[in-house]
Amino acid sequence: MLRFDCKCSFNRMLGALKLLGEAELQDMIEKDDGAEATCQFCAEVYKASGNEIAQLIRDLRTESGLDAL
Numbered sequence: 273m274l275r276f277d278c279k280c281s282f283n284r285m286l287g288a289l290k291l292l293g294e295a296e297l298q299d300m301i302e303k304d305d306g307a308e309a310t311c312q313f314c315a316e317v318y319k320a321s322g323n324e325i326a327q328l329i330r331d332l333r334t335e336s337g338l339d340a341l
């Protein structure tokens with residue numbers, strides 16, 4: 273299969289997952305202990321572990337300032 277110049281990366285995929293919000297991410301951890309995402313452009317498959325999803329949730333909380341409570 274020919275690979276064209278796709279700009280996707282694991283970090284970019286994590287960024288997209290983060291947009292789903294904390295509740296959705298929590299759901300992924302509970303149901304699948306992680307997440308799998310396929311790039312719609314180059315079909316590269318990225319897998320995030322439960323720990324990585326949990327880190328995203330921590331990031332979201334930090335960004336929204338809830339850690340300050």
Ligand SMILES: [Zn+2]
Nearest residue numbers: 278280311314
């Ligand atoms: Zn891609």
